[in-house]
Amino acid sequence: MRPSASFLFRSVKAAFGPDAVVVLLTGMGVDGAAELKQLKDAGALTIAQDEESSVVHGMPGQAIKIGAAKLVLPPEELPEH
Numbered sequence: 001m002r003p004s005a006s007f008l009f010r011s012v013k014a015a016f017g018p019d020a021v022v023v024l025l026t027g028m029g030v031d032g033a034a035e036l037k038q039l040k041d042a043g044a045l046t047i048a049q050d051e052e053s054s055v056v057h058g059m060p061g062q063a064i065k066i067g068a069a070k071l072v073l074p075p076e077e078l079p080e081h
Helices: 005-019 033-041 058-065
Strands: 021-024 045-049 071-073
Touching: 005 021, 005 033, 021 033, 021 058, 033 045, 033 058, 045 058
Parallel strands: 021 045, 045 071
Antiparallel strands: none
């Protein structure tokens, strides 16, 4: 297994820091959750997909659990944010 969301979010943090808008969508495991928290702590807008609309709520669920998401939304509400 090669977690890619974690690597992507570290790159986003390095490039955009507090100006980033990052969304963690449905997925298995905890990939990206800790890095989403780091982005939130840096001032970025962080969003996790809600459980009701997730096929697998592992990744966004972990992000919500550790307080990494400023917003928890279904995908159809993402464009307005």
